[in-house]
Amino acid sequence: MTKSPSFLTLENFRLECGATLSEARLVYQTYGKLASDRTNAILYPTSYGAQHCDIDWLIRADSILDPSRWFIIIPNMFGNGLSSSPSNCQDCGLSEQGFWFSHVDNVRAQEQLLREVFGIEHLALIYGWSMGAQQAYHWGVLYGDRVTRIAALCGTARTTDHNRIFLQSLRTALTADPTWNGNRFEAIPERGYRAFARIYASWAASQAFYRQGIYYRLGYTSLEDYLLRAWESNYRKRDPHNLLAMIDTWLHCDVSDNFIYQSDYKKAMGAIKAKTLVMPSTTDLYFTPEDCAAEAALIPEAKYLPIPSFWGHRAGNPYQNPTDEDFIRVAIQKLLEE
Known part of the structure; x- marks a missing residue:
């Protein structure tokens, strides 16, 4: 039986847009068992339109993330309908009212979850696809000393004009x-x-x-x-x-748009200390291989490994596509063994 998700209440949580939520809610699901030394934690943020149950198909022993070895946490992104969102929060508006959630908001909430609920100070891996990859990059920039590895699939650290x-x-x-x-x-x-x-x-x-x-x-x-x-x-x-x-969150994505880096994009990307696997799809139409390769070149410990696929952006979430799933599984296993 699938267990029910849990949630963390964040009192008086101030957002990057300037609004304050009296009680923000971060809904999350966990898989596997946290080791006694807390060194086997993997964070797996959600993507656009997805909730944890939509992306946890790859958490199994014979797939990309093995719950018999790793403790995997899926935090639901603000705005996705489970965590604080316009549909369930009276204080949550839209950009028409000058309101939006940023990825800084997401990773700050996730950091508080890891620290306060699980006592996790370091992550073995942040695995993210699409908007999940955007959150992974923000983790690497904002909490660089606490992230060992990043796997960024079909996503960029800054939203391009295209x-x-x-x-x-x-x-x-x-x-x-x-x-x-x-x-x-x-x-x-x-x-x-x-x-x-x-x-x-x-x-x-x-x-x-x-x-x-x-x-x-x-x-x-x-x-x-x-x-x-x-x-x-x-x-x-x-x-x-x-x-x-x-x-709106996606439109505001820029790892340098914060009080630390103050729009110095190259400085922000150069601050990522984690071993970073940059995995675009060779046929992605909006997170293009060229854009992802340019970002990989700015990250000191990055490896650029495109997924050779005709599935486009969906190659990064290959639940109907065993060929791309196997390619990603092998790459992630190698990354985790380093």
Whole structure:
């Protein structure tokens, strides 16, 4: 039986945007057993739209993260509907009201969780895909002495201008729905969900994925069936205000945008002390291999290892893709053995 997630209440938690949450909530799930010396901890932050139950498929003995050896913690990102989010927190607004969650907020909350609940001072690994990789980079920059290894899959430490256009297109499509009043949705954004899902599907998988009709192998009867059941139905599970909140976090992603580095991006990247495995997908359309390679060059202990895949961005979360899963598993095992 799957155990219920736990949560940590963070009283008077001040956010980077200037707002203070009287009681922020960080929901998390753990897997495996923490060693007596607390040296086997792995942090695995969530990605866009995901909750812990959506990404824990790879936590098993024969996959990427082995819970028989490692104690793995998945903290749910602010805005994802479990931790403090517009859908469950009256104090949580949207960028229209000058409110947003930053990754600094996420990692500060996660650090407090590790220290206060588990007594963990050092992490053996931070493993992150997409927005999880963004959080991993923030950990390396803000808590460099406490992170031994980073595995950053299909994500960057700073949102590029090209990536920003993609995010703005998602936000614009969702808020173009007639139920949006300029501050909130007054009803279910039927048209907005439909447009949002199709934009996302066009970017998250590569042209080769669609050209080869991979979705037929996954059990879908047509392209439209794939778009409806694999994309639109999944995003309809998420409150639209939460989808906007996570976009806002992504738009604000920049490891140097904080009081320590004050927008000195190269200095922030050079401060990462962890052994860092940078793993883009060779066909990712918005976290491109070129952008990831440029960041790897700024990190002193980085290894650049692209995933040779036609699955695009989704190569970094290969729950339907054993070839890419095996490639990642081998790479992570090598990293953990160093």
